[in-house]
Amino acid sequence: MSKYLIDKFLYTIDRDPDLVERYRADPAGTVTWWEAERAGLILNCPAPERSTWLNFTDAERQALTTHD
Numbered sequence: 001m002s003k004y005l006i007d008k009f010l011y012t013i014d015r016d017p018d019l020v021e022r023y024r025a026d027p028a029g030t031v032t033w034w035e036a037e038r039a040g041l042i043l044n045c046p047a048p049e050r051s052t053w054l055n056f057t058d059a060e061r062q063a064l065t066t067h068d
Helices: 003-014 017-025 027-037 058-065
Strands: none
Touching: 003 017, 003 027, 003 058, 017 027, 027 058
16 A cells, blocks of 8 residues: 555645546546556656656555545
8 A cells, every 4th residue: 555645646636626526526537547647747856757666556546436
């Protein structure tokens, strides 16, 4: 389990009203999109970079999709 990645997901979604609505309307699609597009984004550097070392587990995806 990656507490960091779960926290990053929830923080990112919670700070953007459009993402909150997207997550409410389509939780599974939002989790899939976020993991592919945003999970590895490193923004605190001169030019945004990507990391590929963290991914949700199946249990984490399920929990996020069902708002568990």
